[in-house]
Amino acid sequence: xxxxxxxxxxxxxxxxxxxxxxxxxxxxxxxGTASQIVGAGGGIVTADDGTTLLIPPMALASDVTITIGxxxxxxxxxxxxxxxxxxxxxxxxxxxxxPVCVTLAFEPGLLPEGTTQANVVLYAMLxxxxxYAPLPTMAADPTHVTGMTTQLSETMAAVGDVLEVxxxxxxxxxDGSAIEAGEAGL
Numbered sequence: 001x002x003x004x005x006x007x008x009x010x011x012x013x014x015x016x017x018x019x020x021x022x023x024x025x026x027x028x029x030x031x032g033t034a035s036q037i038v039g040a041g042g043g044i045v046t047a048d049d050g051t052t053l054l055i056p057p058m059a060l061a062s063d064v065t066i067t068i069g070x071x072x073x074x075x076x077x078x079x080x081x082x083x084x085x086x087x088x089x090x091x092x093x094x095x096x097x098x099p100v101c102v103t104l105a106f107e108p109g110l111l112p113e114g115t116t117q118a119n120v121v122l123y124a125m126l127x128x129x130x131x132y133a134p135l136p137t138m139a140a141d142p143t144h145v146t147g148m149t150t151q152l153s154e155t156m157a158a159v160g161d162v163l164e165v166x167x168x169x170x171x172x173x174x175d176g177s178a179i180e181a182g183e184a185g186l
Contacts, residue, residue, distance in 0.1 A: 032070040032087065039063040050144065051087050053152075054101040054174060064094060071154055077123055077132050080160025083110045089152040093127055099148040101174035102135070106157035108143055115159050122147035125154040132156075138174075146174050 034047040042057040047068045055066070067090040074086035083106035106120055117139040123132040124147075135147035135155070145157050 032068070032085065034068040036066055037063050038066050047087075050103070050105045052101075052103040053089060054103070055096065056098050056100065059096040059098040059100055061097065064091070066094075066152075067091070074154060074156065075125065075130070075132070077156060077158055079132070080121070080123060080158035081110070081112065082156055082158050083107055083120060084157045086154050086156040088154045092153055094152040096150045099150050100152075101146055101148055102155055103140055103144055103146045103174075104155065104157045105144050111159060117142050117145065119159045120145045120157050121159070123156055123158050124149055124151075127151075127153055140174075148174065 032047050032049040032051060034045050034051075036043065036045045038045065038055050038060060039062065040058060040060055042055045042059060043066075044055070045053045045066045045068060051068055053066060053068060067088075069088045069090070071086040071088050084104055087104060089102065102122060104122060106117075108117065111117075111119070120139060121137045122135040122145055124135050125131070126133050135149050137145055137147040140146045147155075149155075
């Protein structure tokens with residue numbers, strides 16, 4: 001809050017006003033975006049469209065500003081059919097000491113006939129190769145898919161020739177219980 005003084009007809013009056021940023025056309029943060037600082041204790045970054053990045057404790061050595069954004073013109077995904085907009089997780093190229101969990105929503109109405117949510121796989125852009133590759137993926141529910149990665153990049157939910165790729169082969173989990181236990185001081 002800013003305060004100031006105004007002199008009117010020889011008197012001084014204190015005036016208080018609040019500064020408010022008005023974005024054009026009622027704008028605010030774009031849907032599907034988020035930004036949050038996450039450190040060694042882990043955390044969950046969630047965008048308003050349900051896109052989530054779960055970072056377990058000890059996956060980061062220091063604080064990093066993690067971002068989620070939409071890519072309005074992603075590179076084409078040639079080996080699969082896109083079921084949702086591409087999301088860019090950043091900082092792009094950020095690596096983790098432990099796998100992190102990415103959850104994206106998808107539109108079940110776009111599933112080809114004869115496929116189900118179990119056929120949906122997350123594809124991530126390989127930064128050095130300029131192409132997408134499937135991530136270890138599991139169906140989270142009828143409209144969400146979760147995958148695991150150790151590097152942030154552009155990611156999208158799609159269905160193609162790759163069947164469900166089991167996430168968690170080394171006992172890793174995407175349930176967030178380790179983060180909740182840390183927050184509770186357990």
